[in-house]
Amino acid sequence: MGNSLKGVRVVVVGASAGIGRAVAQEAARQGAQVVFSARRAEQLAAAVDEAGAGTPIAADVRDPASCVALVEQAVAELGEIDMIVYATATSPLHRLPDSTTDTWAQVIETNVVGAHEVIRAALPHLAANAVVAVLSSDSVGTPRPGLVPYASSKAALEELLRGWRYEQPQVRWTCITVGPTVPTEFGINFEPELMMELFADWSRLGMADSSLMATTEVADVIVGTLGLLSANPGVNCDHVVLRPSGATADGTDQRQAAFDEKISEAP
Secondary structure, eight states, rough: OOOTTTTTTEEEEEESSSSHHHHHHHHHHOOOOEEEEEHHHHHHHHHHHTOOOOEEEEOOOSHHHHHHHHHHHHHHHHHSSSEEEEOOOOOOOOGGGGGOOHHHHHHHHHIIIIHHHHHHGGGEEEEEEEEEEEEEETTSSSSOTTHHHHHHHHHHHHHHHHHHHHOTTEEEEEEEEEEOEESSSSTTOOOOOHHHHHHHHHHHOOOOSSSSHHHHHHHHHHHHHHHHHHHHOOOOEEEEEETTTTTTTTOOOOHHHHHHHHHHHHO
């Protein structure tokens, strides 16, 4: 599958760090024409240098004009767009009583509205059978204390994608649900003392992850999936769920089962 993306025109939003960076780099190594986009120009340039190919375009997804400018520059570079991967996400660590309007605005605007604005701007420039993939989280349905706005935003993102799928069925819309993965910058700004308190809560509720996936391996699976879709334009892949090996040994969602058990035991 090494050349499965050769010549494919890809825009990765959130390509300065974490899974987005690894996806953009692997796609570029496989011969795709990749636009690396995120807010931080220096990190983008470094990611492109590491990959040995790609075009960095700095953009802020919370600014609709910046989303339009990103797409315009990407189209100038690529022509049409065959694939978009939206990997940008943010999450402050706050308990709900401390989650202010600013908290919600930051999370929803970055994780949901930004995706919508990028898609809306890109829609006229998508090639036939284009793929638009967004990264969701396996915390949807079992929101962890301290990360409820994040899980809520990912649930909204999934519903947004369903809406786009109904309105624009000529595009192949793909939701990629990702379980716990390291290294990423997800928790880089979490307050350590609060993190320890909340981890105890997660353990009590059966939400503490005992298994983790490697960022590069997750990216390989994502890029491999995109390569298969590129090679098979008559096939859609609505939803992919990536979890650590062994996390669902009996075929059930162990965290959901543990959560349900704890809730049933609560007074």
